[in-house]
C-alpha cells in the first residue's frame with residue numbers, strides 16, 4: 063500500500079485562456095519564434111510556401127503551448143500572437159479569417175472530429 067495520500071480534490075485539467083494564431087502570409091521564416099518558444103511548440107512548415115516565397119511557421123505540438131506570449135513579443139513581423147479564445151472561435155466558425163490565418167488548436171480539433179466520424 064502506498065504511503066502517499068491522494069489529494070482530496072484532483073487537480074482540474076489545465077485550460078488555456080487564449081489561442082495561438084499564425085498569420086502565415088506575414089511570416090518571413092526568420093525562426094526567432096521557433097528558437098525562443100520554451101515548449102518547442104513551433105516549427106517551419108517546409109511543405110508550404112507563402113506569397114512572399116517563405117516557408118511559414120506552423121505548430122508542431124500545439125498541445126504543449128503554455129500561452130507565455132514569447133512568440134508574440136519576439137516576432138518582428140507581428141505574424142504570430144495569442145487571441146481571445148471565444149472571439150477567435152466565432153471568427154473561425156464564421157469563416158471570417160483572413161487568408162493564410164492558421165489557428166492550430168482549432169485545426170487539430172477539427173481533424174480529430176473528422177477521424178471520429
Ligand code: SF4
Nearest residue numbers: 099127128130131133
Ligand atoms: S505562447 Fe509561448 S509556448 Fe505558446 S507557442 Fe508562443 S512561445 Fe511557445
Ligand code: SF4
Nearest residue numbers: 089090092093095137
Ligand atoms: S518570428 Fe514571426 S516572422 Fe519569424 S518565423 Fe516566427 S512567425 Fe515567422
